[in-house]
Amino acid sequence: MIYTFNGSELNAYFGLSTDYARERDQLTKEQGLIHILWNQSNQASTVFVDNTPIVLQPNQLTTSTYLQKVAFEKGTSPIAAFSFNREFYCINTHDQEVSCNGIIxxxxQSIPIITLRDDEIDKFEMLYRIFVDEFTTRDNIQGEMLQMLLKRLIIKITRLAKTQLITKELDNNQIEIVRKFNVLVETHFKTKKQVADYADMLFKSPKTLSNLFAKFNQKSPLSIIHERIVLEAKRQLLYTDKTAKEIAHELGFDEVSSFHKLFKKITSMAPQRFKHEAKNITIGKNEQLVGKS
Structure with a gap:
């Protein structure tokens, strides 16, 4: 079942699907959606995000944005999805309130998977029931109430993500630097490709960032920048008809050879070979998948 709210004045949209894998075709007409996916079943489910399989165990959550392509295995157990556009709730505008950008x-970093502990499951299920109740209550403050509930949901998931996905060795200020670095890379990776560029924007030295990320995970800041560039190149190769040369220019490379060198360094293959092999795999996989969005 799909519950929806539409704010006609600003084209705001917020939807709750109780079985997203089967109901998603009804949502694809909406553009620019951000999703929170929750496996409420008692079986593991596989979600493909940009062709990468993600296994969601019971009571695990993940997220996706309008930049990513999502597909499901046929017969996937019901996965609940909260889907909204920026006109309903802009996570950039409200970043100071929820601090979710760059984390969930x-x-x-890798696609976030958040696990609900036993003491959290009841709280999330209660919040879910309140969402359903509010979706079915039509009055002039419904949109405001749903925004408040969505904000609460995002904050709760972000808090869990910080404890589960980020090392406890980092204090809150260090976590905030990591988060802001992620957001800046997401915003500027096409034009800024050096760690010093981001260090300047964060008023830190490149060495400080490198030391901080050495505590955070095994990836250096430069590796994160490079992997984000290559991720975008993969998306373009998989889902558009653009040539490697066109993609290279779109990603800010003056020389196509520099793009080829970086792509091969990260993937161990040239762009055209990646496209050929990935599409061959996808052709076979599509027979077992529910449609992409």
Whole structure:
């Protein structure tokens, strides 16, 4: 079942699907959606994000944005999805309130998977029931109430993500630097490709950033920048008809050879070979998948 709210004045949209894998075709007409996916079943489910399989165990959540392509295995157990556009709730505008950008949305690290502990499951299920109740209550403050609930949901997930996905060795100020770095890379990776560029924007030295990320994970700031560039190149190769030369220029490379060198360094293959092999895999996989969005 799909519950929806439409704010006609600003084209605001917020939807709750109880079985997103089967109901998603009804949502694809909406553009620019951000999703929170929650496996409420008692079975593991596989979600493909940009052709990468993500296994969601029972009571695990993940997120996706309008930049990513999502597909599901046929027969996937019901996965609930909260889907909204920026006209309904802009996570950039409200970043100071929820601090989710760079952690659960638009991050440069791996796709986030958040696990609900036993003491959290009841709280999330209660919040879910309140969402359903509010979606079915039509009055002039419904949109405001749903925004408040969505904000609460995002904050709760972000808090869990900080404890589960970020090392406890980092204090809150250090976590905030990591988060802001991720957001800046997501915003500027096409034009800024050096760690010093981001260090300047964060008023830190490149060495400080490198030391901080050495504590955070095994990836250096430069590796994160490079991987974000290559991720975008992969998306373009998989989902558009653009040539490697066109993609290179779009990603800010003056020389196509520099783009080829970086792509091969990250993927161990040339762009055209990646496109050929990925599409061959996708052709076979599509027979087992529910449609992409």
């Amino acid at each position: 949305f638009f991050g440069t």
